[in-house]
Amino acid sequence: KLAVAQRAKNKKRVKAIHAKIKNTRLDLIHKFTAKLVKDNALIVVGDIKSRSFTNSMTNLAKSTYDAGWFELKRQLEYKCKHAGCQLEMVNESYTTQTCSYCHKISDSSPKGRAGLRIRGWRCAECGTWHDRDINAAKNILAVGLDRLAVGIPSV
Numbered sequence: 294k295l296a297v298a299q300r301a302k303n304k305k306r307v308k309a310i311h312a313k314i315k316n317t318r319l320d321l322i323h324k325f326t327a328k329l330v331k332d333n334a335l336i337v338v339g340d341i342k343s344r345s346f347t348n349s350m351t352n353l354a355k356s357t358y359d360a361g362w363f364e365l366k367r368q369l370e371y372k373c374k375h376a377g378c379q380l381e382m383v384n385e386s387y388t389t390q391t392c393s394y395c396h397k398i399s400d401s402s403p404k405g406r407a408g409l410r411i412r413g414w415r416c417a418e419c420g421t422w423h424d425r426d427i428n429a430a431k432n433i434l435a436v437g438l439d440r441l442a443v444g445i446p447s448v
């Protein structure tokens with residue numbers, strides 16, 4: 294629909310479709326964060342600053358990605374505060390490369406720009422098969438839990 298309107302140079306229609314896309318994206322982020330906050334007592338988020346893969350994105354894709362991420366964080370912050378859900382932002386350095394099972398960075402783990410295409414890998418140290426994103430998420434959660442374990446006074 295957008296392409297048709299753009300080809301027809303229908304500026305009003307293009308603007309309306311862009312607004313609809315924006316609203317749909319926002320609505321999806323709202324539904325996602327609402328469910329996350331409802332289902333969890335603790336949410337640990339890796340603090341993405343500038344991921345190297347964004348270098349390969351077009352500026353438009355990057356700004357769209359950044360805006361979505363910023364909005365996701367913004368919503369999590371106020372929704373968690375409201376619902377009494379704990380939100381932790383942690384440094385996510387090496388969480389993609391580190392094996393969540395043996396905690397080693399093996400030669401086979403995804404690294405650098407070449408590693409961006411690797412969606413799954415086997416740890417050369419312990420032999421565990423990892424989905425890239427799930428492994429990183431486990432490591433991010435572990436960093437958050439470690440921080441809480443240090444911060445919580447013993448009973």
Ligand SMILES: [Zn+2]
Pocket residue numbers: 392393394395396397416417418419420421
């Ligand atoms: Zn391992």
